[in-house]
Structure formats: C-alpha cells, structure tokens
Amino acid sequence: MRIALINPITRRTQGYHTVGSYIPQLGLQVLAELVPDGHQVDIIDECFGSQYTDTMVTRERYDLVGVTAYTSGATRAYEIAAACRAQGIPTIIGGPHASAVPQETARWFDSVAVGECDEIWPQIVRDAAAGKLRPLYKGQLSDLEQTGLGRARQSLRPVNGRYDVSAIQTSRGCPVGCEYCSVTEFNGAPIRRRRIADIVREWNETTRPFTFVVDDNFFGVGPRHAEWAKELLRAIIRHGKRRLWFSQTTINMGEDEEGLRLAYRAGCRGMLVGFETFNQASLQEYHKGINRNNLQRYQELVNGFHRAGIAVFGGFIIGADQDTPETVAETALQAVRMGIDIIQVTNLTPLPGTKMYDRYKAEGRLIATNYPEDWERYTFVETVYNPKNMSARELDEAIYELRHAAARENWVVKRALRTLIRTRSLTTAMFVLGMNRGWKRMAKVQAPHDARRFGFAPAPSPRFNKIRESFRIHLDVGIA
Numbered sequence: 001m002r003i004a005l006i007n008p009i010t011r012r013t014q015g016y017h018t019v020g021s022y023i024p025q026l027g028l029q030v031l032a033e034l035v036p037d038g039h040q041v042d043i044i045d046e047c048f049g050s051q052y053t054d055t056m057v058t059r060e061r062y063d064l065v066g067v068t069a070y071t072s073g074a075t076r077a078y079e080i081a082a083a084c085r086a087q088g089i090p091t092i093i094g095g096p097h098a099s100a101v102p103q104e105t106a107r108w109f110d111s112v113a114v115g116e117c118d119e120i121w122p123q124i125v126r127d128a129a130a131g132k133l134r135p136l137y138k139g140q141l142s143d144l145e146q147t148g149l150g151r152a153r154q155s156l157r158p159v160n161g162r163y164d165v166s167a168i169q170t171s172r173g174c175p176v177g178c179e180y181c182s183v184t185e186f187n188g189a190p191i192r193r194r195r196i197a198d199i200v201r202e203w204n205e206t207t208r209p210f211t212f213v214v215d216d217n218f219f220g221v222g223p224r225h226a227e228w229a230k231e232l233l234r235a236i237i238r239h240g241k242r243r244l245w246f247s248q249t250t251i252n253m254g255e256d257e258e259g260l261r262l263a264y265r266a267g268c269r270g271m272l273v274g275f276e277t278f279n280q281a282s283l284q285e286y287h288k289g290i291n292r293n294n295l296q297r298y299q300e301l302v303n304g305f306h307r308a309g310i311a312v313f314g315g316f317i318i319g320a321d322q323d324t325p326e327t328v329a330e331t332a333l334q335a336v337r338m339g340i341d342i343i344q345v346t347n348l349t350p351l352p353g354t355k356m357y358d359r360y361k362a363e364g365r366l367i368a369t370n371y372p373e374d375w376e377r378y379t380f381v382e383t384v385y386n387p388k389n390m391s392a393r394e395l396d397e398a399i400y401e402l403r404h405a406a407a408r409e410n411w412v413v414k415r416a417l418r419t420l421i422r423t424r425s426l427t428t429a430m431f432v433l434g435m436n437r438g439w440k441r442m443a444k445v446q447a448p449h450d451a452r453r454f455g456f457a458p459a460p461s462p463r464f465n466k467i468r469e470s471f472r473i474h475l476d477v478g479i480a
Helices: 026-034 051-056 071-087 096-100 102-106 121-129 183-187 196-203 223-239 251-255 257-265 280-286 289-307 326-338 355-362 373-377 392-408 412-423 426-454 462-472
Strands: 002-007 040-045 064-068 091-094 111-114 136-138 166-168 210-213 244-249 268-276 311-318 342-347
Touching (some): 026 040, 071 091, 102 111, 268 280, 268 426, 311 392, 342 426
C-alpha cells in the first residue's frame, strides 16, 4: 500500500510558515517509522506549499492519505479530504484538532484517530490495507520508556521540499496545564520520558547540523525531572554527535547552574521560555503557577541562562482580561530591557479542546465561529474573541505596530552583538542573529497584508514610539 502523510498549512498566515527555517513535522516522521514492512510512505509538508498535494495526490499514486492538523490547518485539511474523497482515496485524520472535535472531522474524513496514535497506527495501516478502516480509533498515552515508542524516521524527507533543521523528541506531556494550551489535554500532564539510549541513537541519526528538540517542557518542573534531563545531557556529551540545538522549557531552568552548563556543553544555544506576561493577574488567569511564583525573579533567571551561554527566546501572549492596547508596547520594552534575546509576541488564541475555549464559548466571547472556514483564523496572529479592555481590532492594530517597527528598524545585528556580550558565545549570538533575521523577514512579508487589512501605516504616537524604543535598546543595557 502507498501512503501519503500530509501536514496541511493555513494560507492566511503569510510568511509564518514559508519564510525562515523549515522545521520537520515530527509526528509524521514518527508515524512513518511505525508503518509495518511492505508499505511505501511519503511525507508531504505544505510548509513548502500546497502544489504537490493538489497535483500529485491521486488514486493512481496513493492508497491511503493520513493527515495531522493543528486547528489553523483544519480548513485546509478538509479541502484535502474532499479532494481525496472525490477520487476514492481513503483518508484518516489525527492530531490535536481532530482529538478536540472528532465529530466535526468525521464529516470530512473516512476515519478519525483521537489522542496519541503510536500504539494503534500499525493496526490502522493493516485495517486500511484490508479495506476495513474503522470510522474511529482511540489512542492512549504510552509509557514511552517501556514501549520504546517516540522514535522518528530521521532519514525520511518530504517529497516536496527539504528541511533546514532536524527535529527530535525526548519526552511528552506537561504538568503546567495552562488554560490556553492543548498540550496537557492531548499529551497528558505527566512528563513521559523516552529511553536515553534510544534518544542518543536517534540523535546520531539526525541529518542536519542544527536540531530542534520539540519537547514542550525539556527541563520539567521539579528535581526529579531536572535530574533526568541532566542525565540525558551527560549521555549526549559522552556519546552524541556534535549538534547545536534549541528547545522549549519553563523559566525554572534558569536557576539550575549545573543543568544549564551541561546543556551548553551538549550543544544547546537557545531555550524558548513561555514568559507569557509580566502581569501577576494575567498569569493567574492563564493558570501558569510556575511563572506566577517566579515573576519577581524573571531577571535573575534570564541572567542564569546568559551566564551559561544560552540565549533566551521569550514567548509572550497579549489579550488577557487585564491587557490593553498599550500592553504590547510595554511588554516588548520590558522584555528587551530584561535582555531577552528573541521576542515572540502573539495574540491570545483559545483553541478547541482547551479550558479557555470552553469558557469563552460559554461567555459568548468567540467571534470567529463560522466553522470550518474560521479555523484558518486561529493562527496566533489574529484575535478571534472579544477581549475585555479593548476591541479585537485594537489588539490586532497594536501587534501590527510591533510588526511594522520590526520590519523597518535596524536592530537585528545589534541585538546579536548584545547577546554575544551577555553570553560570551559566538555560536549563541549567531543563533540569535539567524532567528531575529527570520522574524524580521516574516514581518516584512506580512507588512503589505497588514497595510491592506488595517488601511493605514503606523504613525508616531506615544505607544508607537515606545515600540520603536524597544528595537533601539541594545548595548546601553546593563550586562549581567
């Protein structure tokens, strides 16, 4: 049987999937590894465009089409399913969106897989080969250490493009349980670890010199989690091929000097940390207790990453009930003053399957509800609900001002120089340079779309001047 595994991409977010680094859709590589012998598997990743899907996914070429989709890609996933159905190609969908709204996805796909599918995927393939694909499959949270699951087929490349980096996963699950996040619902609260020997073996099979470790919480939230992470880092130092990499973690890693030192020696040059906000009440609204408990220590913990030579990629979310249009500028300025090397500011987005989505729906605050078409709007760059202290358009305009300044100001090289001084690591500074160049490219690509949408170019104002100031603060900030 010939199988196509597809990652559909929304076409509304111009630049966010087609400019910058091309990162693997690791879930498809994991499923490819689990396909029983005797079947051919192709990966089609629409981060490279939709042309291959539209022209090459035919009955003559494929016997089964499997799709994994985030919410923003669901609309496109349904288009793919409709095209396959017209040709008589059986289809199945899995992933976070299908698990959140299985009844909706079942209207478009022949079969829906809910939850983690590692253990049931081989049986799904056998059923499809026998012409007995069931309408619904339910997976479970696997004990990754006992089963040895989680391995990806690193050698398998998309048929329609080439990734710039490799991706690997060492664990699944996150105990933080943020109200807006679907990870805990989909992957569970307990952090489940893979076997260290298996991780190192796969690490050495990655094909690119830079790797994204896709764990939602690499370091974990307690001493037991931290000790496992350090054990893995020691194994990579001893037995792993040299790879530079970055991952995602919680802010508490900034206080573990040994863990940070080991991470740098193992090749880590950046960590994405979800700061989310500098507002205590907003952190409480988000149910992000670990940040709430460390809010007064943000600067100290950022300094800890820098002393170890590791850059901080700070994620911030705007749109909490306490936020106003001024929050965007204030957040950007405070983050830069704190020395955060790469800053990502996104719109708060209540995703289906989360507590926040259910609450906003019950309160009648969702404004993008023409499903399935409106799923394309759940992209983290558009407001899809009514905030309390501003309109949805006011929030979008405030973030538009930030992108506009990012596209116009001369800041990228200077930001990398500041990272070099803070971390004393040339490779870390180069990582920051590359990431911020990518963000500036994306802002430039998005700029004409923003201008058409809003009908104006940001003009000098106290708020806009504060945003511009955040891009002009460089070496005049005190060095930790």
